[in-house]
Amino acid sequence: MTDRLFDSSNINVIDDADTWQSALQQASEPLLASKAITQLYVNKMIENVQSNGPYMVLSDYFALMHARPGEGVNSMGMSLLVSRNPIDLEGKQVKIFLIMAAVDNSSHLKSLQQVTSIFMDRKAYETILNGNKNEILALFKQKEAVA
Template sequence: MKGTSLIAKDDIQVVDSVTDWKNAVRLASKPLLKDHTITKEYVDNMIQSVEDNGPYMVIADYFALMHARPGEGVNNLGMSLLTTKRAFDLEGKPVKIVLVLAATDNKSHLASLQKVMSVFMDDAAYQTVLNGSREEIVNLFEGLE
């Protein structure tokens, strides 16, 4: 993981809207592609997984935890976050938050994911991620290591 926070400031994006869920996944993945945490293969695998298995990655209201098989197209453990002001349809489920999880194996990401998910489990923090500014969202994750 780079920097001191689990989701680095540069890995958090807030946009008004996206054209569709595939573009949301690609946009959410951009910071991790840019710094070579993941490869394009990983992005393609996440999209293929939804096409094959449906919207199972939508794990809460408006929240999709995007991932693919650990290690395939993953160079380092990493996470990035995209929030859209307007919901988009992910195979029948409305989504506004896309958290991309890139894991190198089946276990090393679990502690980090648990810490990040603690933010999403807090109602006030979840509302901030849903409706807040990029700066407010960055502040939520800055203390987590």
């Protein structure tokens, strides 16, 4: 991944997914393809939800998916999957799956802070929820230029 948080290679928009696990797998594909993570990391994220419930759903339709730093992580990375229709994640409806892969407990914090500020902007959040990939790309490009 470049020094940009998001580009066309790590943002995907889908209509729906049969299960949250399949959505999580699709959301992880850009990080798997770039070798930032291994399948072990995806499996650990699934195990976390199965063991601890939907605690990764932070707000309406938004899940910050992650596992323990370092386990199955080769380099810091993020990817984003937006579903036009909600997907049930253990009783919570999710449209936005943000995958965060960290190699340690601190190196990802600046990137996480930057992306969190984008998601906390209501207008930006609505743009992401709308599921238009070109608009999402333009939004991140604009927000990152300001940062």
